[in-house]
Amino acid sequence: ADLKFKPGEDAKFNWQSFEDFKKGHDLKGQTLTIFGPWRGEDETLFRAVYAYFSEATGVEVKYSSSENYEQQIVIDTQAGSPPDVAILPQPGLIADLASKGYLTPLGDETQKWLLDNYAAGQSWVDLSTFKGKDGNAALYAFPYKIDVKSLVWYVPENFEDAGYDVPKTMEDLKALTEQIVADGGTPWCIGLGSGGATGWPATDWVEDLMLRTQSPETYDKWVKNEIPFNDAAVVGAIDEFGWFAKNDKFVDGGAAAVASTDFRDSPKGLFASPPKCYLHHQASFIPSFFPEGTVVGEDADFFYMPPYASKPELGNPVLGAGTLAMITRDTPASRAFIEFLKTPIAHEVWMAQSSFLTPFKGANKEAYANGPMKKQGEILLDSTTFRFDGSDLMPGKIGAGAFWTGMIDFVGGKSAPDVAEGIQKAWDAIK
Amino acid sequence: MIATSRSPLIIVVHLSVLLLVAFWTLPTAGLLISSLRDKDQLAVSGWWTALSTSSQNLTGRAASPEAQVEKDGKFVIAGNLIEGGTSKVSAFGVRPMQPTAFEVGTTADIGDGQTLTVNEDGSYEIVSPTRIEGTRGQRIFYTASVPPRFTLDNYREVLNAEGIGASFINSLTVAIPATIIPILVAAFCAYALAWMPFPGRAILIAVIVGLLVVPLQMSLIPLLKLYNGVGAFFGVPAKTYVGIWLAHMGFGLPLAVYLLRNYMAGLPREIMESARVDGASDFDIFVKIILPLSFPALASFAIFQFLWTWNDLLVAMVFLGTGNNELVLTGRLVNLLGSRGGNWEILTASAFITIIVPLIVFFSLQRYLVRGLLAGSVKGG
Amino acid sequence: MTGLVLKDIRKSYGAVDVIHGIDLDIKQGEFIVFVGPSGCGKSTLLRMIAGLEEITGGDMLIDGERVNDVPPSKRGIAMVFQSYALYPHMTVYDNMAFGMRIAGESKEEIDRRVRAAADILQLTTYLDRLPKALSGGQRQRVAIGRAICRNPKVFLFDEPLSNLDAALRVATRIEIAKLNEQMADTTMIYVTHDQVEAMTLADRIVVLSAGRIEQVGAPLELYERPANLFVARFIGSPAMNVIPAKITSAGAATALELTGGRTVTVDIATAASEVGKVASFGVRPEDLQISTGDDFLFAGTVSIVEALGEVTLLYIEGLVPGEPIIAKIPGILDVKRGDTIRFTADRAKLHLFNAAGQSYRGL
């Protein structure tokens, strides 16, 4: 196969791991079907990665994806024709698959590996552990390719021009927000629109603010509904989001525009002339929606969504999301693929291309394709707490339903306690 | 044809059709124009503005300091903001909040003793008494009148995508038999339901109407299970073209039978009787009389069935698979959109690329929707 | 080989009874004509024979075999539909060839027969047209052509000539007659409103009225000895004049007193018991002659004169209120409206019906 980076050629890659893996696995003639969420550009990047797997093992990989991959994987597993390996971004969906017995546990060894090799390893193990059909918890998934969500994007030149500094604390961020308004500008671009998924960007806000106002344990309880949705802690976080989003002066277009502006369109305000806003809270993927030719790190940059100075005990929490690989059909090839994901090379090859972050400490940071990627990677590695996107962990009806809708209602004018109560009710209904 | 074509009413007819057509095509026109526009323009200005010259606030960047030349002891960076365009600059600025601070042709002081001049044609000059530092060029905000600008890049991008040709053929391989087979099957069934007496006919018709409502999503899992079972039993792959044809047939049948039966039931009884007296069997009558006379209905249904199978993604994904060799055109195009589906420009262009085949089908089948097919056959009420 | 037998055939559409029990015995090779007022059930009866209409009651036998449930294609029939029922998507040629193609005839044979039929029906130049580009009469001819192309046991014609012009009608009628002669074994059943057709073609005429048979008989028999008033009036055009009368004396010849007061003697035998009874006296318009002498049947005032060239129709008022007596006199007459004219007639050609409308001749 065509390998993007010739083995042995570039020192930033850990070629040794590739050679070692190659020695341990010879599965010539076997095939491996992978079903994943990546399409378009991401798919090309991923193909470059698994080319190394094929090269090493001789396994022919068939990758496919689908716009309706959630639906597709449900149908395929239910009907009994699953792929060998599925890679999914939704822990909730994975939990369901696990509980219906469609997944194969990855074993203690893998669990240990994660604990040892991933930054904030326990967070990842917790994330990937689900209850199986038998009711016993086990590690079913392997996190691979992470997105950092706790990022605020801005245009450095605009900051320079206006004389603003990157805020280091949440208090500073709020002050900056007010400052911009005072200067006659609009600080934020917030867009929640996403067709059928409208509302999800708001959940990221709330989760980020949860992690900054509450302990990770509270966050976990919230996600599992061990504290009700309308708990004061949650309502507080929602209101905190409201402080930004429900103020006509703070957001481009006013509060009314928040719900209906497409999240893909909203960062464009940063680059308008005159700028429609100065700040945009969004995950690491967003540069693909910046105007063509925008160079991250120069034309646009990001900073870590700062924590409250008043709550030092919470440290530097990072909200993120990511995809998890799991074995849906236990074959030597699929086992080998999980093993492959444990090699640095599996991470470095993608790191060297772009848009890939990993908490894998064994992967060479220098392999990141550019500065901003590296910076994000460092945020991930430096995190004291890593929490997965809460809405993805909640049951689908909540995390991809009531929570979204609730947020829309919230920016539309409903009060935080009302909204939270409504979501809790929905949650009660599915128990 | 009645000789009324010159009555004043006809003008009203023309006008109302024009109005309706305008109303119906306006949104699509937006899509068409959008597909020809620059991807960054899509989200900032309405598609209708693309048709006329518009005044826009734009951001440009001067050449990087590496390009500076020393001239008369001063350091100069010169260039043009508008590459190869015909736009005209009307104002410019150097600070994002005041993008129109200066008239064209005037010289702006940009600090550190540097000055910037921008001319109407977009040419600019930065003059500095000292060497200009840094790696990035100075941002220049300017207001320009932008003439309509269209590009075929979006189409190029879609059409050059890898595997699009194969997907095209895959789509045809799915759509053509998945159109013809159900039509044949449904036509036979419809004939039986319309003209062959047997007990339970009315109930059967109603059941078929009822089946129209079965949500596709409900059938996917049980059917795929069945396919897997059958595939395993015979040792063949579960996801095959035959499988998807049958699936499309199954899902399209209720409507096909319903539409065709209704049409066939309306054919004059005497023609059938006459054929029967002529010694024709039911099979003969069906093939030689009913089929040719049902062309309008067959053509209408063919149009729709083709369209559905052509535009379908879900059924193809489930029953044909998502691998590269089976991927249908819609699947391929959706994949082009990337994982987060935000590329409006690709969406718009691919929408127009997929629409072409169904439109050809519509246009070519439309002539079978003929008038007076039955004229001259029977006399009487 | 006993031909076609109808035994108490009945038909109703839902609650509407259309055919009330028809008994008829048609011999093989016979030419039967159904006549009767519009809506009396001729087409229905024909369609039942063809097997296109379900038989509500009774038995239909072809060659001694009950065919109630035999489908049309198995009955060995050809039919000309009153409404043509052409195949609109086929050319004239294909319309005519269809039945033979179904039967699997050879191409040459089909071509030969189609061309022969087209020739007879003057359709040769239209063979490539679709039915919609034909005139009414041409369509009807195609329908006839389609039937005569085939070689059935029974021919059914439902008013096949109604849209044809006189000349073509005569020509086609003669063709049908020839056909009947050539195909001595083929039974033909023919519905028509045209007296001439009925009289010239039929071996026997069946007069229907409101779903019942009024009389069956050879054409002249029906004309000369109608069984009842209905048939008397129905056969012959203009219809027979009927004048209320009272029987004044019976015997080998019967004397009557007409409404006008005049006494007429008819060569029909009646029983003595009939004397004094009310009866109907009938005389055909063409049997009336203008009398110049005193020996006349009755007299009346001319209200309308219709000169048809060959004959002249005189409408005579005065005898039966509201119902003019019609006389059909050969040639062109010099008679004006208002003239009073005396008529006479051959005694042998007079008719007499009892109060129930039955002819005394048959009694």
Place this chain on the structure above:
Amino acid sequence: MTGLVLKDIRKSYGAVDVIHGIDLDIKQGEFIVFVGPSGCGKSTLLRMIAGLEEITGGDMLIDGERVNDVPPSKRGIAMVFQSYALYPHMTVYDNMAFGMRIAGESKEEIDRRVRAAADILQLTTYLDRLPKALSGGQRQRVAIGRAICRNPKVFLFDEPLSNLDAALRVATRIEIAKLNEQMADTTMIYVTHDQVEAMTLADRIVVLSAGRIEQVGAPLELYERPANLFVARFIGSPAMNVIPAKITSAGAATALELTGGRTVTVDIATAASEVGKVASFGVRPEDLQISTGDDFLFAGTVSIVEALGEVTLLYIEGLVPGEPIIAKIPGILDVKRGDTIRFTADRAKLHLFNAAGQSYRGL
């Protein structure tokens, strides 16, 4: 108020020319009957008058105004279609009432007129039926009823009686005649194949052939003085007998030598220049009488005897090969096949046509 004028009206369907230039002047209130062989363009002409068919060439004027482009609804016409064209979704009543409802007549008026028409046409019991539950004749009656219910300037009838039985036909014909009398201002144009209808109803008959007018004239004029062989043969049934002849002497009366060798004198004047020319001698079947004496026109052998009751048709072979001479003799004759019979005829009733088929009478 000049009625309807057709000026060089033409019609073609694509390459097929159907009407070749018709000039006709129809006065208001006139009753015009179109006759002609099937497919000669009668319906087409009628449809052009109605405005249903575009006029390919020529002008059509109603009341002096060119109406080529006037839509049908503005021409003030009512029409009975040859194919009925009933509204299949409406009952008989609604079919008849439709036009009046459109015209906004009052409910009572509509009811009155519909019931009156239904009465005349014996449709009263069928008023609630849909057309598909009617017999052919009933449908045709509904079509007529629909037209006579309305009050148009021009009535167009396309073979309105072809599916009716004789009695009903006579009755309806008389109704139409009455209608014509009552509505003296209403022009009626009527297409028929029935000679009797044409003769009795028409003020003037227009004989068409292959899209051209052959002759226009009052019924008796056409019968007595046909302008050409076509009309002579077309009017009258059975058709006029035509025998090839040679003119042997001209003058006030013309002497001919028939094919058989016999010499006949006709009361028609010819120019001396015609002597020796080939001509056609015509005599109507009903003008032939059986001659017992020696003074006969010609003699021949009877090949077919058709007894119709009222008259007997004799088919005489021997004079024109392949084309029998037909004689129509009143009454029932005692003639058998093979008898040789001599015929005579009134000299005034004989016809003579030149080689081009034109009558010498008109020349």
Place this chain on the structure above:
Amino acid sequence: MQQLLFAIFTMVGGVLACVVYFFGTNWLLDKIFPSKGLTGPQASKNLRITNAIRPWLFMAPALFALGIYLVYPVFESVRLSLHDRSGQQFVGLSNFRWMLGDSEFRQSIFNNFLWLLVVPALSTFFGLVIAALTDRIWWGNIAKTLIFMPMAISFVGAAVIWKFVYDYRSEGSEQIGILNAIVVAMGGQPEAWMTIPFWNNFFLMVILIWIQTGFAMVILSAALRGIPEETIEAAVIDGANGFQIFFKIMVPQIWGTIAVVWTTITILVLKVFDIVLAMTNGQWQTQVLANLMFDWMFRGGGDFGRGASIAVVIMILVIPIMIWNIRNATREMER
């Protein structure tokens, strides 16, 4: 190239197999119970048999396919609706009990009724009007093609189209949605159309109407052209104007087809979910049954029990339409 050959081969093979079935079985039936050439009681007995068998022969493939692809899933749905989320445990009617108490379900039912009232009626109406009007003008086919276009556009395309119609930008900034652009141009305030409760349902319906009118138009156009021209001529002579001809002569004659179109679109509306899914996903009170079902089935792992029970409700809603169709069919057969 090879793929093309394979494609052609499979296409021809598929279609041929189908043709062979129909011709083959008929030939076989006539062979086993011959009646051609035969006479007498044997022939008519054979005929009776073949006449009884043939309808089923004609319908067999259709019934088979319907049975497998639709009837079997119906039973499966009913079964699932009585089970828990994983489809394993029988729970009786509890899913339905839950449904009745669910406010989102009630919302969906309400919205669905709105949809049922508006969309079929308007689509059919516009389809009919357009079919009739375009029938008589020279550029009718072009007009029809343009109006048909929404039908042919893929769903993703349609979603983008309407994004460009309904898009909302705050007051003052440039509108890229044409509706707001018009509103603003006329001096109004831009609106976030998708978020206005209740009315947003109608904005969504417009999309479906926009799409389905093409369907109604094509079917009705075919029906209109089947109307005997003579009846229209007769009406013209009777003095009817365009409207009267349309409503009193043409519409009643194609009433059956109108009913069919209406039924079809009604049923489609019961099933509609992709528009809602793409535009709002049921937010801002626009939820409909089908989308709700989809939500429960596939979102985040899915609860098949509840999804299926909603599907069952959708299927129950169609029963009145079925009854109405039985009536129509029986009436028709009495002809």
